[in-house]
Amino acid sequence: MSPSSLLTIYDTTLRDGAQGEGVHFSLSDKLRLAERLASYGLHYVEGGWPGSNDKDREFFPEAKKLHWGSCQLAAFGSTRRPDIDPSADSQIRLLLEAETPAVTIFGKSWLLHVEKVLRTTPTENLRMISDSVAFLKKEGREVIYDAEHFFDGYSADSDYALRTLEAAMEAGAEYLVLCDTNGGRLPSEIATIVRAVRTRFPKTKIGIHTHNDCGLGVANAVAAVEEGALQVQGTMNGYGERTGNCNLTTLLPLLELKLGKKVLPTGNLQQLSELSAFVDELANLHHDPRAPFVGRTAFAHKGGMHVNAVNKIAASFEHIDPASVGNHQRILVGELSGGANVMMKARELGITVEEKSPATRDILAKIKKLEKDGYEFEAADASFELLVRRSLQKIPAPFQIDSYQVKVVRSRPNAQETSHATISVRIGKKIQKTSAKGDGPVNALDAALRKALLPSFPALRKMKLIDYKVRIVSSRGGTAARIRVLVESSDGTREWGTVGVSTNILEASALALTDSLSYFLLPRET
Numbered sequence: 001m002s003p004s005s006l007l008t009i010y011d012t013t014l015r016d017g018a019q020g021e022g023v024h025f026s027l028s029d030k031l032r033l034a035e036r037l038a039s040y041g042l043h044y045v046e047g048g049w050p051g052s053n054d055k056d057r058e059f060f061p062e063a064k065k066l067h068w069g070s071c072q073l074a075a076f077g078s079t080r081r082p083d084i085d086p087s088a089d090s091q092i093r094l095l096l097e098a099e100t101p102a103v104t105i106f107g108k109s110w111l112l113h114v115e116k117v118l119r120t121t122p123t124e125n126l127r128m129i130s131d132s133v134a135f136l137k138k139e140g141r142e143v144i145y146d147a148e149h150f151f152d153g154y155s156a157d158s159d160y161a162l163r164t165l166e167a168a169m170e171a172g173a174e175y176l177v178l179c180d181t182n183g184g185r186l187p188s189e190i191a192t193i194v195r196a197v198r199t200r201f202p203k204t205k206i207g208i209h210t211h212n213d214c215g216l217g218v219a220n221a222v223a224a225v226e227e228g229a230l231q232v233q234g235t236m237n238g239y240g241e242r243t244g245n246c247n248l249t250t251l252l253p254l255l256e257l258k259l260g261k262k263v264l265p266t267g268n269l270q271q272l273s274e275l276s277a278f279v280d281e282l283a284n285l286h287h288d289p290r291a292p293f294v295g296r297t298a299f300a301h302k303g304g305m306h307v308n309a310v311n312k313i314a315a316s317f318e319h320i321d322p323a324s325v326g327n328h329q330r331i332l333v334g335e336l337s338g339g340a341n342v343m344m345k346a347r348e349l350g351i352t353v354e355e356k357s358p359a360t361r362d363i364l365a366k367i368k369k370l371e372k373d374g375y376e377f378e379a380a381d382a383s384f385e386l387l388v389r390r391s392l393q394k395i396p397a398p399f400q401i402d403s404y405q406v407k408v409v410r411s412r413p414n415a416q417e418t419s420h421a422t423i424s425v426r427i428g429k430k431i432q433k434t435s436a437k438g439d440g441p442v443n444a445l446d447a448a449l450r451k452a453l454l455p456s457f458p459a460l461r462k463m464k465l466i467d468y469k470v471r472i473v474s475s476r477g478g479t480a481a482r483i484r485v486l487v488e489s490s491d492g493t494r495e496w497g498t499v500g501v502s503t504n505i506l507e508a509s510a511l512a513l514t515d516s517l518s519y520f521l522l523p524r525e526t
Contacts, residue, residue, distance in 0.1 A: 403424045
């Protein structure tokens with residue numbers, strides 16, 4: 001009897017992923033993520049290793065209260081210890097107490113680990129695998145056997161590595177999962193060895209678990225699937241020890257869109273970008289903008305020739321429809337841009353301009369000159385929109401800074417600094433002079449500017465600065481180097497970025513702040 005042809009996805013973000021540096025999930029986080037992964041349509045979610053820590057032990061009773069649908073919750077652990085009965089092994093007992101429908105246990109495939117790490121005999125290791133699987137099966141669990149270091153073990157002694165699989169298979173394991181635990185194998189090696197295992201065990205479901213130490217975690221998983229592997233284990237966003245695990249946010253689109261493997265409920269692939277961002281937010285990690293499929297730049301186009309082609313037919317420079325993974329096309333504008341960049345970027349902002357019009361050429365010339373001076377608009381859409389609207393619609397500036405002065409005073413050694421800004425702002429024909437204190441010179445300048453503008457523009461109370469970044473454009477000038485300031489602002493419903501450049505950090509900040517406030521004050525259709 002042949003194994004089922006259904007390809008299953010096994011998520012180990014909550015255990016293997018949590019072993020990555022900087023990744024920490026609270027119990028509440030683990031429960032939220034487990035429920036989200038189950039509702040997304042994955043076949044298995046591994047909740048943790050109850051034999052390793054209190055948090056994982058506490059997770060499983062709470063996880064039973066969640067809605068799992070067709071998803072199977074799995075507990076993870078190891079085979080029994082040498083020379084002890086499974087029923088007497090405390091961590092095996094904890095696996096049973098987790099009361100999960102599936103249990104995943106790992107065992108040793110590599111004699112190096114058997115003899116040097118476990119410090120037991122090859123024969124006893126085989127018994128450990130067989131006894132542990134059989135005991136858990138007898139207790140009514142679906143058993144997934146992870147053959148740790150399988151590819152290294154196979155290369156060192158293929159006969160023994162295969163015997164470890166045989167021990168698990170004969171004891172009743174549903175899956176034999178081949179692990180590239182050190183992440184050092186090439187796709188061709190993975191394919192060859194998976195093929196050999198499939199030949200040896202034609203009636204057993206084979207799985208694959210890869211690490212990303214050579215940057216090949218996903219490629220190696222794909223190679224295994226192409227050779228008939230029926231389970232892929234991985235983590236969301238590729239979290240994991242060292243350089244991470246097979247990245248499911250990359251693998252899932254490859255399986256569905258490139259290999260034609262239906263692994264998710266209809267329509268769920270379109271939620272992938274949102275899920276990826278949710279996992280990063282829960283882990284308190286920055287989202288990778290260059291992640292394939294789900295990253296912010298995955299479908300971003302900057303080169304003029306590329307944008308010209310994409311404007312005519314998106315497939316000319318996009319290998320899939322971005323919407324199929326919940327992402328979208330982005331057009332960037334810079335010194336490598338052409339008229340099509342300006343036209344398409346303006347269109348995103350609701351502004352109509354022709355690709356080859358004099359106005360477009362004028363806007364493009366201004367952008368290229370500004371970029372030469374150190375500006376960049378990729379993270380400053382609001383500054384770009386202001387430039388375009390002022391060029392096309394001749395919108396007057398709502399205010400103008402005539403002058404400002406900022407003082408930073410430290411009254412004595414080790415005393416706290418105080419910052420004080422005085423500013424003169426022209427609003428129409430009226431000149432408003434104000435002063436304010438701040439936590440630093442930029443904060444003081446911002447406070448003084450807002451204080452001057454609020455009587456005329458009370459809506460500015462809704463607006464706040466949420467991020468402030470400083471970059472050195474060129475260090476060759478030493479302390480006179482050009483400084484780029486990026487400011488991100490919000491009014492509670494929208495967020496926008498602006499940019500300013502100068503050899504003076506205060507002037508660069510003032511330019512970015514002025515753009516931010518001016519953008520907020522743009523007349524909008526209601």
